[in-house]
Amino acid sequence: MAHIDLFFSTLSPYAYLAGNRAEEVAAKHGATLTYKPFDIMALFSRTGGTPPKDRHISRVEYRAQELVRQAKKLQMPFNLKPAHWPTNGAPSSYAFIAAQNADAGDLGKLMHAICRSVWAEDKDIAEDAVVRGCLEEAGFDPSLADSGLLLGAETYAANLEEAVERGVFGAPFYITDDGQRFWGQDRIEDLDLHLSGAL
Template sequence: MAALDFYFSTLSPFTYLAGTRPWQIAARHGASLTCKPLDILALFARTGGTPPGERHPARQQYRLIELERQAAKLGLPINLKPAHWPANAAPSAYAIIAAQQAGGGDIGRLVHSILRACWAEDRDIADGAVIRACLDGAGFDPALADSGLLAGAESYAQNLEDAVKAGVFGAPFWVMADGARFWGQDRLEDLETHLAGQAA
């Protein structure tokens, strides 16, 4: 079975645009997919990236143009200036980590619902009530928002170290067990082609 690590931030609009496609692709090719949410600002600092708010105005403007274009292409609603962005991403990341460890729900739906809460619904993903609602909606125990804090914090820090070691520098980012890397929701087709070649 092909193994796939999925590095992302719950603050990332491009991860939101990936939707649930990563899980659909993995399922089609019998691949395992492990969610590895991380601190994107710390990743930028470690790998030479620049946070969106510190980029040249031309880059900031084009980022918004690209987000709007891609959202329209994918048929996804998007608010380019969400009310609660950037929020503290750690609590939502901890919940995803805890849910993945607990099992029993739809992890792809959980991840997308958290991102959608920020980028389409103007909800605060640092709010425990929002996180619990997302957990419940994806079939997980809402109490994971609280019970998974310690383990989530440890894994969240480790995910950053794993990302840097694997050559990850942005989000969303997929790393295969064979070392193949794919950056950006617009590279999911390439990821699927690679998986198809492995399964052939």
């Protein structure tokens, strides 16, 4: 059985635009999927990247155009300048890790709900009430937002180290069990083709 590790940031607009397509690909191929939320801002400095606020204007302008284009292509609501970005992604990541350990709801739906809160609903995912709402929407106990914080912090930090070690430099980032790496929501089709044996 194939396996996919999905490295993502709850702050990433591209993780939002991925929707649940990776989950659909995994289901299509009978693949298991493990989610690994990590600190994207910390990753940039570790892997030669630059945080959005520090990028050259040409990159800033291109990113602005491309995000809007991709959202239109995918027919997804999108706010290029959300009210609460950047914010602290740790609380939502800790809650996600607690939910993954609880194994009771829909993790793909939870990831999308958190990211959608930022990029389409102008909510602050550093706020407990927002995280609780996302957990409930995805079929998890909202109280998970308050549990496993130490384990969440340890796993969040470990996911960052694993990301650096395994060649991750952005989000979302998909790694198959045979070591193939796919960066970005626009590479999910390639992930599908690889699992089909076509790539």
